[in-house]
Amino acid sequence: MSTATQIAVDLATVSPVAGTKPPAYPLASRQSRAGASTVQVGSIEFGGPEVVVMAGPCTVESRRQLLEAAQGVCSLGAVVLRGGAFKPRTSPYDFRGLAEEGLRHLAEARTLTGLLVITEVMSEKDVELVANYADILQIGSRSMSAFRLLEEVARTGKPVMLKRGFMATVKEWLLAAEYILAQGNERVILCERGIRSFDSDFTRNTLDLNAVAVAKMETHLPVIVDPSHGTGRADLVAPLAKAAIAVGADGLLIEVHPDPSTALCDGKQSLDLPRFAALMSELRPFIAATGRRLAMPRG
């Protein structure tokens, strides 16, 4: 059976600042919580003093490819492994991922490396399956306004990383987060990944760091930046990753592939392992400049 449930939030339980009108997103708003909230996943804390680097391939293509990527990024300082098992593709004829087989490879990589696993869920019907494997459920940019999916994902109780829709305003993004929070799941991490603008001669998207600074002021939630999608070019990942750290991001999501030239998806924006090593090294002084430190691999 199907219902379109209404949510009754007791607005008296959120404590608005005197004299201001209640925000459109009472649970996501800074007005409801004095400091920043942190999201704990395993031994890793998002939104605290540590900057979290998540890395891995756009798509899980094979066991070998994933394990090679996982071991590489782990040894270089990433603490979360990304990799898509279910891929939203503009064309129905493109490769859409390995599905459950991809999830199993992610789980194996976690066991081998100790990395946490983040992966996208794009269908309400896959939520339970993906939740069985992933440490963090990712809502992709195209799904940000799939409100029923947001609620299903929220109800798993798992941490959720909510990518901003490439055509969504910051207000819409925070209201999408509110959909998850309103289900009682407080472990929401925001992720800026670039917006669509009028200019795509040189970059695939326009990374919107204004939005990161705004989100940090408007909400208490951690905010991550994905410079790989945000630029669409491997050679722009490093400068924009540094800028993301400088603007106050709580972490980065970086596409890394053992051999980008053979990638089934988004190879042009993927770093190979030597370039990822260089990036991690270049980031250090900028992280230090913010007064933070890099989250370290656990164990």
Next chain:
Amino acid sequence: MSTATQIAVDLATVSPVAGTKPPAYPLASRQSRAGASTVQVGSIEFGGPEVVVMAGPCTVESRRQLLEAAQGVCSLGAVVLRGGAFKPRTSPYDFRGLAEEGLRHLAEARTLTGLLVITEVMSEKDVELVANYADILQIGSRSMSAFRLLEEVARTGKPVMLKRGFMATVKEWLLAAEYILAQGNERVILCERGIRSFDSDFTRNTLDLNAVAVAKMETHLPVIVDPSHGTGRADLVAPLAKAAIAVGADGLLIEVHPDPSTALCDGKQSLDLPRFAALMSELRPFIAATGRRLAMPRG
């Protein structure tokens, strides 16, 4: 169990024009079909010599409101009743529709008036339910890239009206149609409903009639225009509806509410019945100028 099925389209079965490269959307493309395709729903044909007017409230609010709207638009020349039972809302705290109760009201209105019924499905879990009631399943603008939903909807075999995402390119829109066609469901109707631009001082969206002309040239599918969402203002519906007819649209989707001032959703863009009557009257010479005629109520 869950799988991410790949589609094998036999590209040899589509007949490309000699010397041109195959289109990204072989099934949707004009290259695969010489003339326009028509979509028959009951006694109504989309994409043929008749212009189809679909009208009704944004949201089914009550039995009384819907029946009053249905009888009104039917008597004034609409042949399809629109009305949302499941509403995608930017905020989790807004009214989200009557769900199955709304669908029952739509079915009753159909019985009473003979109108066909179109309504949105926004969740994979509602597809079967909505398909039990609706004559045409609507994919809303925010769901255009919900590819798994597109496939579920396609597999019902019901006609599908695919709204363009408000920040989707025409190419992405046609590829989304391709997702439906690739499931073997040929009854796809496109609907332009306005894009997001940099200017929202006066209108909610920017109705993109270039896209309608392009879609008519690129594909063989019928194309409908929604000037209500496309402008967001009741006083702009008539001029843009005329322009839509002139540019070659195969039909219109118009929001009509018996009392727009009390509407729970989108009242500012809804026509009341006298204004809808005036619109239908004003449209006639423009429909005639195209050499077409208005689709008439059946029976």
Next chain:
Amino acid sequence: MSTATQIAVDLATVSPVAGTKPPAYPLASRQSRAGASTVQVGSIEFGGPEVVVMAGPCTVESRRQLLEAAQGVCSLGAVVLRGGAFKPRTSPYDFRGLAEEGLRHLAEARTLTGLLVITEVMSEKDVELVANYADILQIGSRSMSAFRLLEEVARTGKPVMLKRGFMATVKEWLLAAEYILAQGNERVILCERGIRSFDSDFTRNTLDLNAVAVAKMETHLPVIVDPSHGTGRADLVAPLAKAAIAVGADGLLIEVHPDPSTALCDGKQSLDLPRFAALMSELRPFIAATGRRLAMPRG
């Protein structure tokens, strides 16, 4: 010597509707004038019961090309000849027009055909020169916010056609018109020519017919539509020209070239004479549907 003059508009001389706040553009606003204003140029009236068609090449390339175009469009029902003598070009290495020689060709074409002449002025230093030749001065899309140029042009007393900047809001467009009106020049004609959006796969710009309907409601000024720039494609000019008429435009600006394949600029969006003939024929029933008639060549 140079000064940045401030304008003192006696706001008491405009008669706002009681109870509404004064508009940002008191002279352009409908609140300052009950009906539509018309702009008379020679025997042609813009904004009245007649629809005005202006046509001609993007750029004056040679005496022969221009005279051939002029005679062609005149015989087919255009009443104003367009043609650029000074062309704003994105690259400094592109052809920028014949300058005064081009103006002389335009004047000769006027003498031979009786057509009025419209041409762009893009530099404050050319205003006097261009005003010596043209019947209507055109402010191009890139110059809409060149406020000092607007004032110089206004002070010639000549009619001014103000193209909307491709990145300007409707409000900014009307405020640019206000710059001209505030100099005491009431003969302002607005022209919508397409905006820049996120989608340029199929069309060069997005023709914004919402803006035409809004401008007709907000101001008393005539509004023209340029579907040639608005689409960038010759095969889309006819459907969008019809839509422009249907939405209420007071005229059209159409690029016509005797041989588009050899055009130095914008050939892809130019009609040849047979296609322009077909367009004029196709427009007639749509003009009739609006209750208006085509402005006829004078004399």
Next chain:
Amino acid sequence: MSTATQIAVDLATVSPVAGTKPPAYPLASRQSRAGASTVQVGSIEFGGPEVVVMAGPCTVESRRQLLEAAQGVCSLGAVVLRGGAFKPRTSPYDFRGLAEEGLRHLAEARTLTGLLVITEVMSEKDVELVANYADILQIGSRSMSAFRLLEEVARTGKPVMLKRGFMATVKEWLLAAEYILAQGNERVILCERGIRSFDSDFTRNTLDLNAVAVAKMETHLPVIVDPSHGTGRADLVAPLAKAAIAVGADGLLIEVHPDPSTALCDGKQSLDLPRFAALMSELRPFIAATGRRLAMPRG
């Protein structure tokens, strides 16, 4: 007399990389020059190892206001004073600057403080006048495509700071720089100041740091960032200024007003002197992280 001069660039004098097609902007391109070019103005070098901070009020409002701002920003580490004497305003009824009186105040501030002066020129007729007072001529965002103005300004031989049009592509921006370079003026400084996007709920513009990284790769010219216009909010200037440094900008342009609450223009985005002091302090570790140093006041 007026002519539309064509430019003959000897493409043989630029040395393209073997096997690549010549760039659209041969003089601006990195293909024409191996390293970065620097622009020397007085004792200050743009594009070298030092990061240049330019600061001052949006508009020169009075002698007192300007001198107070100048002495303040000078004592805090700025080396160039900004301040508008000619202001492009969307409405003809807004304050447009003190014109030559404003220029005299700027010159006096230079004498008193040793700061260099940058100010905007928006009319071809003012170029000579402004060049008599300014050390650097600024082309504003709305004038980026005023190609005749670009050429007039170039011919003064003065350094030119070219702001990116708020809806110009990076390619168009570099081609506008090419207009200046093609006149033989090599002292061109680029400035990113935010683009217009679909989201203006929280910020006035969207600062495009992708474009800064791209411009640094595509051209050899120095690139400055204006986070004041780029965000439109004083509280966002610091995080975005840090991000601009991190992404590789060669300097910053910051609006500083002794009392932003009384500013005639753009007060909401202006820092007062204590906030500017804090910004300068916060920037230091980020400048150090890039391996660069802050340009110091001369003398």
